[in-house]
Amino acid sequence: MANGLPNYQLQQDQQAAPFSLRTMEATDQAHQGQPDQPHRHFYYTILWPFNATGTHMIDFVNYEIKPDHIFFISPGQVHQVRTNAQPTGVVLLFTPDFLQMNGIREEFIDQLKIFRTCEENPPLAVSKPLRGTLQLYVEQMQQAQQLLDYRYEALGAWLKLFLIACNNACDLALADxxxxxxxxxxxxxxxxxxxxxxxxxxxxxxxxxxxxxxxxxxxxxxxxxxxxxxxxxxxxxxxxxxxxxxxxxxxxxxxxxxxxxxxxxxxxxxxxxxxxxxxxxxxxxxxxx
Structure with missing residues (x-):
């Protein structure tokens, strides 16, 4: 048995960061193809596999990783990603502070149907039309990461649109x-x-x-x-x-x-x-x- 559960802070280039957009390819190379250990973050994670298979454990429930099935992980949730060789996709990471600094209220995240802290966490299947929309938002976020001025404001705006699009496509209706x-x-x-x-x-x-x-x-x-x-x-x-x-x-x-x-x-x-x-x-x- 492990002596403790790893708790990760969000870092980018060895520095604390409120937001990061990474590729699954880069993460797989950093881990040299080895699966990560069960851990939890103090930030939100969105995992969007483009071409990947494997399993994703979230709070002791195993889900199958499939292309174009997006996972949403909240701060504090225990998870472990195990993919087969050479996965492709993107990973969005952002802190609660990032949301606040960009005028995204805590209530906004709470009302979304995609982040579920103590329930089942099945991935969101992405339709072809939705994929095009989300791909555009990801490309805009990738460009915004290179900005010198108003970088996080731009990232926050595109992230909010990404979350809204996912929420509107989610069939996990919690209530009318x-x-x-x-x-x-x-x-x-x-x-x-x-x-x-x-x-x-x-x-x-x-x-x-x-x-x-x-x-x-x-x-x-x-x-x-x-x-x-x-x-x-x-x-x-x-x-x-x-x-x-x-x-x-x-x-x-x-x-x-x-x-x-x-x-x-x-x-x-x-x-x-x-x-x-x-x-x-x-x-x-x-x-x-």
């Missing part, structure tokens, strides 16, 4: 527009609370109390926008956190249970098996072998 507009603020705040307090609060009423709404109302909002209850969302996020720590930290079951807010380790082991169908030891034995 009226439902989305009515509940988006509550959902965004709920998700933020879950990320901050998942190891402390396991009950819906604890989150509802912080949002000054009833547990029933919170459940209705989450169900209408995500297709699952608030309790199910909390349990999935808690299970994901358990998987991340179990897979990458040298930690006992008792320590893990305590760190995740379970007073009784036996309660944690029962919870983990109920959520995954595996014991913790069975899960550890199957990871990254």
């Amino acid at each position: 527009p009226q439902q989305l507009q009515a509940g988006q603020t509550i959902l965004r705040q709920f998700k933020q609370l879950v990320e901050s307090h998942i190891t402390e609060w396991h009950k819906v009423n604890e989150y509802a109390e912080q949002l000054f709404i009833t547990p029933n109302h919170l459940n209705d909002v989450v169900r209408s926008l995500l297709g699952q209850t608030a309790k199910e969302y909390i349990q999935r996020r808690l299970t994901l956190e358990a998987k991340r720590r179990a897979a990458f930290e040298a930690i006992t079951t008792k320590e893990l249970a305590h760190n995740l807010g379970f007073r009784d380790p036996s309660h944690f082991t029962k919870f983990f098996r109920a959520q995954t169908g595996q014991s913790l030891s069975e899960f550890k034995a199957t990871q990254f072998r």
Whole structure:
């Protein structure tokens, strides 16, 4: 088992950077054709394979890599890319700060259907018309990277158009527009609370109390926008956190249970098996072998 999960900051030419556009070819050459190790970033990643095959693990779910199927990875998600020989494609990397500095509100990303932090993350299949549009935006971003003046402003503008085009083509409909507009603020705040307090609060009423709404109302909002209850969302996020720590930290079951807010380790082991169908030891034995 690894002693810790690598956490990568965004760098370009050995310097910290808010945005980078790279090719899959260059990344493959940098790794000398070897697959990367499971890791996570503190920035957003968009992986668009042009001619590549393989597998992409995102938060312990494996997806097939196919040409013109775009992956969207949020900060904090664990992922690993394994491609066959000589892949081609592009990789867009950008930080939350990059969005802010270019007037792209946090709410904009939250409302998109393409970045999903605690749900399934299937890739977006790119149609032929969409491919032409996205290729144009990528070419404009490649040119903008060479600008001396207003480089990031131009990159931000083309990136936003790229994201909008992908979102409009996405068939992972989370809700109708009226439902989305009515509940988006509550959902965004709920998700933020879950990320901050998942190891402390396991009950819906604890989150509802912080949002000054009833547990029933919170459940209705989450169900209408995500297709699952608030309790199910909390349990999935808690299970994901358990998987991340179990897979990458040298930690006992008792320590893990305590760190995740379970007073009784036996309660944690029962919870983990109920959520995954595996014991913790069975899960550890199957990871990254």
